[in-house]
Amino acid sequence: MRHVELTYTLRPDAAVPAPAAPLRNPMMDVLHAVHERGSISAAARALGLSYRHVWGLLRQWESELGRELLVWERGQAAVLSPVGQRLLMAERLAQARLGPQLASLKADLERVFSQVLDSDGAATGHELVMYASHDHALTALQDFAAGLGQPERPRASRLHLDLRFCGSVDAIRALNEGRCTVAGFHTQPFAGALSHSARTYRPLLRLGTHKIIGFARRTQGLIVAPGNPLRLRGLDDVARLQARYVNRARGTGTRLLIDELLTQQGLDPIDINGYEHIEASHAAVAQAVAAGAADAGLGTAYAAQQLGLGFVPLTDERYLIVCLKTALTSPAVQALIRALREPAWQSTLNSMPGYAADHCGDVAAMKRLLTWWPRE
Numbered sequence: 001m002r003h004v005e006l007t008y009t010l011r012p013d014a015a016v017p018a019p020a021a022p023l024r025n026p027m028m029d030v031l032h033a034v035h036e037r038g039s040i041s042a043a044a045r046a047l048g049l050s051y052r053h054v055w056g057l058l059r060q061w062e063s064e065l066g067r068e069l070l071v072w073e074r075g076q077a078a079v080l081s082p083v084g085q086r087l088l089m090a091e092r093l094a095q096a097r098l099g100p101q102l103a104s105l106k107a108d109l110e111r112v113f114s115q116v117l118d119s120d121g122a123a124t125g126h127e128l129v130m131y132a133s134h135d136h137a138l139t140a141l142q143d144f145a146a147g148l149g150q151p152e153r154p155r156a157s158r159l160h161l162d163l164r165f166c167g168s169v170d171a172i173r174a175l176n177e178g179r180c181t182v183a184g185f186h187t188q189p190f191a192g193a194l195s196h197s198a199r200t201y202r203p204l205l206r207l208g209t210h211k212i213i214g215f216a217r218r219t220q221g222l223i224v225a226p227g228n229p230l231r232l233r234g235l236d237d238v239a240r241l242q243a244r245y246v247n248r249a250r251g252t253g254t255r256l257l258i259d260e261l262l263t264q265q266g267l268d269p270i271d272i273n274g275y276e277h278i279e280a281s282h283a284a285v286a287q288a289v290a291a292g293a294a295d296a297g298l299g300t301a302y303a304a305q306q307l308g309l310g311f312v313p314l315t316d317e318r319y320l321i322v323c324l325k326t327a328l329t330s331p332a333v334q335a336l337i338r339a340l341r342e343p344a345w346q347s348t349l350n351s352m353p354g355y356a357a358d359h360c361g362d363v364a365a366m367k368r369l370l371t372w373w374p375r376e
Contacts, residue, residue: 008106010113023095023102027061030054031069031080031088038077040070089291096287097280100134100165103142110146110160125158126332131174132184133253134165134281135319136302137216137355140348145339159335165281167251172204172322181327182336184215186253186319188260191372196260197253198372205366211328212369213321213337214359216349220257221313223286223299228310230295235314238296239267245274246288246297253317254282258298261314301354311354318358320369328363337361 006023033043044054062069069084080088095102125147132138138161145159166174168185175183187197222232230243235258238245248254262269269275274294279285283306285297290307304311327333339345340361349357359369367373 008109025091026057028088028091030057031084034070034078035080035085035088038079040072040078043078089287093284093287093291093293096284099281099283103139103163103165125160126335127160127162128182128332128336129162129164129180130182130184130321131164131166131171131180132321133168133171133186133319134283135184135186135216135218136282136300137218137319137349137352138163138184140352141339141345144342144345144348145336157335157338159332159339161336167249168253168256169200169204169251172201175322175324176204181330181333182213182321182323184319184321186218186257186317187370187372188257188315189217189318189369189371191260193372193374195372196256196263200256201370202373205322205370207366209325210322210366211325212364212366213323213340214318214362214364214369215321215340216319216360217316217356217358218319219301219313219316219354220254220298221301221304221311221315222296223282223289223304224296224310224312225289225292226308226310228312232296232312234265234312235261235267235272236265238273239271242273243295244277244293245272246277246279246285246294247272247275248285248298249278249280254298257315257317261298302352305353318369337363 008023029047030043033046034040037043037046040054040058041051044051047054058070067083068081069087070078071081072078130138142161142163145161147158164174164180168187171180171183171185174180185201187201188195191197222234222238224230224232230237230241232238232241232243237243247258259269262272277294279288279297282299282303285294285299286303286307286309288294289297289309298314301311301313321336323333338361346357346360349355349360
């Protein structure tokens, strides 16, 4: 058994862009750079290190692990050895699986350090606990609302969004049980009154008790290998070719979506090879495809693009935020609504692949944004 020691770095508000992975490891950074750049010298330049230093590190790690990490001959491009490739893919998949928890841990550490380092008598903004279905745009919103990269923004206007990622169903349940102030979930905008989404969400939401806050429109589809080698065009192809599929857990909005799409096409879960193969997030689904552990999985265009994978769009959906009507006027919820309505935030959202601002920051009755909500 190999042992792992975790570390982190504390940076000022004018932060360096976020690293490619939630947790950094020098060996994985080097392997990734060599894999991406095709040579040790190019990898060293990308990392801001000398060729001699990177070469020494590689030799040291190979000695410690007792495994060859690089296949390299003078005058030829350096490539990762089979062991190096498997190490890199396994580490990236593990990080993708733990991504939601790592994001929550990072947010908690930032909050507690801010409470100490910003305690000079100035107001430090608001805090808001949010349980939500995993979404990359929410992570971007968390940074925007906290004022990262915006040193000129007054502390009093900043919002610490304490994100706790879980399934859409569990997020709304957490709201109803008083474990959070707002919850995030997603659903097809034009799902019918008898759809899986309607039958699942409707018992959890109450007219006059809950209010919906608009957030985003996003595209979901099949994440596939670069170039889509199996020529998948939809779930019928996944079933017909018995492509290896990777799914999401029960209680997630994406699991509801795949079941809805299967029903619409007259397919059953048993028709899908890998329906019970579960990953924890869109990023983990994409990483499983990138690692060759699956041929396809349902996820966002953003997750596919981040890893240079292919994407087959299947449907658009609304990502919505819900809160109790009684919490709507609280300072923290009002700070969230103001952040959502800022043009700078909506521009950021619109620039993310597969995302578009959709009634962003609008407070609405459920029947306005949930088309399957019964009309009275």
